[in-house]
Amino acid sequence: MRRLAPLLAVLIACSSPTATENGLLSVSTRDGIVRITNRSAETVSYILATRTYLELVDPAPCMKPGGCTTSLPGGGSIAVPFSQILGFQPGERTGVLIHWLAARGAAADDVYRTVLLLRR
Numbered sequence: 702m703r704r705l706a707p708l709l710a711v712l713i714a715c716s717s718p719t720a721t722e723n724g725l726l727s728v729s730t731r732d733g734i735v736r737i738t739n740r741s742a743e744t745v746s747y748i749l750a751t752r753t754y755l756e757l758v759d760p761a762p763c764m765k766p767g768g769c770t771t772s773l774p775g776g777g778s779i780a781v782p783f784s785q786i787l788g789f790q791p792g793e794r795t796g797v798l799i800h801w802l803a804a805r806g807a808a809a810d811d812v813y814r815t816v817l818l819l820r821r
Contacts, residue, residue: 725740725745728817730817733782735796735817736778737749737773737779737781742775744803745803746771746800747799748770748798748800750786752797754787755788758787792820794818796817797814797817801813
């Protein structure tokens, strides 16, 4: 029975959708969708892209207040199809979610980066 418990944990983890949380957002991926939920009361701005896209395009200009990023109001939730991830190509394995509190802009220590597993 002791040997079975770790195996069960691995099987359960592999069968569940990819999910992560931090103080601001709860994020999960499943069935070609990234679901982002704002857990804070403040508006959160974000950029959802592939690693390759972020290697080629500097997102810094978009991170200024009033920039070209998408925002999610406090308590809000959104479902983003993989096809709307910046730079997404079929077969892409990971995405990157960069986010920050919109009202504060994007000071270096207020920017969060989460790598998402899009497919196994």
